[in-house]
Amino acid sequence: MLIALSFAVGGLLHHLGILRIDHLPPLHAHFRVPTFRLLPAAVFGLAAAWMLPGALARLRFGRAIALGYGTALAWTVLLAVSGDGLAAPFTHKEEYLAVLPAVGDDPSGWLAGFTEHLPGYPTHVRGHPPLPVLVVWALQALGLPGPLWAALLVVLVGCSAAVAITLTVRRLGGEDAARRALPYLALTPASVWIATSMDAFFAGVGAWGVALLVLGRKRWSRLLSGAGAGVLLGSLPYLSYGLVPYLLIPVVVAVMVRPSRLTVAAILAGAGSVTAAFAAGGFFWPDGVLATHAQWAADPGAARPYLYFLFANIAVLALVTGxxxxxxxxxxxxxxxxxxxxxxLVAVAALDVSGVTRGEVERIWVPFAVWVSVAGGFAGGRAGGHAGDRRWLAAQVVTGLLLQGLVASPW
Structure with a gap:
């Protein structure tokens, strides 16, 4: 009902000229007619929905995770190639790769002047901290230039969130819960935007940051995992300002697993090292927030009706999670x-109420959606069995196919 109402009201607002930059509200997209190119994704997705529950229940846990990750990759790539292709979103003039000529061979100099030169950068660069640009610059410096390599990195890291979250669920709820969640993480409708938006990379970084909090059995391995978690989680605010509420997830996990004081110190040291590195490079996060907010306030997106998107954003989350x-x-x-x-969900609500996410949340919700997708494993109850899982997984796959087939998204 919420989804239907959001589309009905959004269509009316678009017709009245109130929503001029959204042609299929609450999605920032256009309607399109699906083609036969979607058939391989449909065949694979429905076959995976039928076979995964039994296969993941029988395999050893390590092999089950490998199968889940492989399924996520295949599902995601097949969805992408049925449309404009895996790399197409990164070829857009408003994407991160468009600013690489300005970075040149001097990333430190570019970083120091990032805030000052922000108004002249492409839309996605103006709306984010500098780390996403530095990630694609590092790919180029390693001899992997261009949109295809960036897309491959995003998809590989984004799909790996399924593995990281499964490991976290096993520590928190046991192996049975992890096995139940894994197929829903692999076949999530969010895969439509995992290929290919940079937010999928954010999702992978955040998920592994949380997973490292619960991994490591011996003292030194826990310290190393803690330091790694700190670096990854400390990077999140430098990847996207909208990921600050996401940090509630690792805080809650840390409270439940109760890491030692030394591990907490390692986490804080890892996170602090990220902040120190950016400060040494001349980028101060509060200055970046203020500069980006000024750019956002001048953008047409800031004029979108707050009350409509307060509810419609949640409808989009329901679509993305299935x-x-x-x-x-x-x-x-x-x-x-x-x-x-x-x-x-609390983190999502905080971001939604803030009003800075008025539309375009189909990609913004991806780091959060992968965690909500865990709940899918329990849709059929404990007695649902493989037959119940197959029905619910098929519903997830059909949702993803409809989104990919009917929605032409710029990312």
Whole structure:
């Protein structure tokens, strides 16, 4: 009902000229007619929905994770190539690669002048901190230039969020819960935007940052994992300003697993090293926030109606996570796993209420959507069995196919 109402009201607002930059509100997209090119993704997705529950239940856990990751990659890539192609979004003039000529061979000099020169940069660069540009610059410096390599990095890292979250769920709720969540992470409708928006890279970085909090059994491995978690989680605010509420997820996980004081110190040291590195390079995060907010306030997106998107953004989250995730929210989720999903929803609500995410959230929600997708594993209840999973997974796949086939998105 919320989704239908959001599209109905959005269509009316577009007709009245109130929503001029969104042609298929609440999505920032155009309507398109699906073609036969979607057929391979449809065949693969429905076959995976049928076979995955049984296969993941039988395999050893390590092999199950490998199968889940492989499925996520295949599903994501097949969706992308059915449309404009895997690399197409990164060829847009408003994307991060467009600013690489300005970076040149002097990334430190570019970083120091980032805030000052922000008004002259492409839209996505103006709306984010400098780290995404430095990531694609590093790819170029390694001899992997161009949109295709950037797209491959994003998809590989974005799909790996399924692995990281599965490992976290196993620590918090047990192996059975992890096995139940894995197919829903692999076949999430969010895969439509995992290929290919930079937010998928953010999702992978954040998911592994959380996973490293719960990995490591011996003292030194826990310290190394903690330091790694600190670096990854400390990088999130430098990847996207909108990921600050995301940090509620690792805080909640840390409270539940209770790392030692030394591990906490390693986490804080890792996060602090990121902040120190950017400060040494001449970029101060509060200055970046203020500069980006000024650019956002002058953008047409800031004029979108707040009240409409307050509710419509949640409808988009329901689309991105799929019907199984919504149904699973009231399912028998283990208590600690439920707490993490609830923390994710609180983070989403905080970002939504802030008003800075008025539309275009189909990509912005991706780092959060992968955590909400965990709930899909519990949509059929404990007695649902493989047959119940197959039905719910098929619903997830059909949702993804409809989004890919009917929605022409700029990312």
């Amino acid at each position: 019907p199984a995730a919504t149904a699973g929210l009231v399912g028998p989720i283990p208590a600690r796993v439920r707490t993490v999903v609830a923390a994710t």
